[in-house]
Amino acid sequence: MVKIAAFLTLFTAYLVYSATVYTYGTRDTIQVKESAVPQIVYGKTLYQQYNCVACHQLYGLGGYLGPELTTTYSDPAKGELFMRTLLKGGGLRMPNLGLSETEINGLVSYLKYVDSTAISYKKPAKP
């Protein structure tokens, strides 16, 4: 009986915890202009369709053959132009995916948005 009660208590805590994580724990801290949303979602869809996650991480999620992309956009050594070059022609290991200009714009908007949310990355990096 004690075991069943313990299970149910923990399970309830899990449900409450999950609901909290979905809401307060991950509240929107970055406000995005309403008009920019479709372009960001388009970029995200492409990011998934081309399976960029196999080689790149965003917030640590993804494969490790390529660099983490969370803050590439605001990285002074990289930035938008550099990203566009790689997306257009590929690199040593990065494949040339034959992306169109429209697709590249979408991907860049998405990565720019991700970068704008990465507050926790930028704090420790800058002295």
Place this chain on the structure above:
Amino acid sequence: MSNEINRLTYRASDRATKAMLTLALGYLLFGLCLGTIGGFQYILPDFLKKELAFQKTRPLHVYLVIAWIFTCAQAAIYYYLPRVAGRPVFWIKGMWLHVFLQGVTSLIIVTCFFMGRFGGREYLEFPPWLGGFILLSWIPFAVNFWFTIKPNYKTAPVYIWMWSTGILFFFITMSESYLWIFDYFKTNIVRDVTVQWKALGSMVGSWNMLVYGTGIYVMEKISGDTKTAKSTTAFFFYFLGFTNLMFNWGHHTYIVPAAPWVKMTAYIISMTELLILVRIIYLFKKTVSEAQKNFHSIPWRLLSFADFWILLNLAFAIFLSVPAWNLYTHGTHFTVAHAMGATIGINTMLLLTSVFYIIQEEQPDWFSQNKGLIRSGIWISNISLLAFWISLIGSGMVRLSSKLNNELFAEMMEKSLPWFKLFAWSGTVIVVGLFLLIIPAMKALVKRKPVTV
């Protein structure tokens, strides 16, 4: 005589179980080949870049080895179900339906990957509707589990609790991992990533419950000690593990800008994990006699290796989850060392324990003739796994130092090359070692069972 009646009770379901075990070993075989190709793509950038690029090899490898883990756990549980319950499996046609659904789903998934059709989510990189198929294939398994065992949770041993929890949480976490299809999750990257880490972290916990449960069941059978799996201590540790499954995922999210308490909760709980496993190992080892060790020498050796990897990985995981460290170690090959160290060293070794335990029961003569081969496979794969693991830590170190020194990605890759070479080559040796286990095991499983008089 009663033994013969028992065998007849099990025979019909054992046929489906063996088909499923063979399927699981097939996933491993194929998954290992693709992992090796992926490993060589690290050191040879142009290797199969057109035909089978890394964005295909990685998802193929990861999907297939994960499929190995849960399919083998399910098959082992199917074998144990009628023996624990003392009655035949409830729905034998359902077992075949399960094998069929699983086989077809994986065939479609593999085809999608080869054709370059992705859903593009970490670990679940196939198109999202296939996730629904996977869930569907688990339904006959859940039905068979609950209706065969008809568990009385007041008196059931701990592995019944673990299997129940594993099945329940697989359904929950697999569904949770698809929340991103709703705009509420899709349009907020922090929420999306946090929920994804949460779902995947707990999903790993759910199949660990299945795998560890089978490990404990085999321990009970080898030692003949039926008390430990029902003891208060076992349950105390089950509940710690359960808490870990539900709340421990947060150690992955230190870098996600979610609220700090999310991270603290995770950290405190993850520290207790070491306690759980060390305790369980200790309890069983104490009860096994020399004679039992000798008779079950192969499962015993596999279990001992799993023990070793549990300790090594836990020490390492705890080191990784110290929040201050985690900020730096995440997104490096440290994480891969943790992931593959655990899935090969712990899960695969525990599952192979079940595979060879079952083969020893089913084909005793064949088993004693092939012991030598199996033993060398075990040694080869475990020793090379150590080199493999070290290579991943080595490349993690290089990436860490280059991150701190703001080096270019290309520079870092150049410096990591010796470690990547060790990675690819030791990986190849692991594959050789595991093939020495997989191929004989598959042969034994398709062999007709000897008739005992």
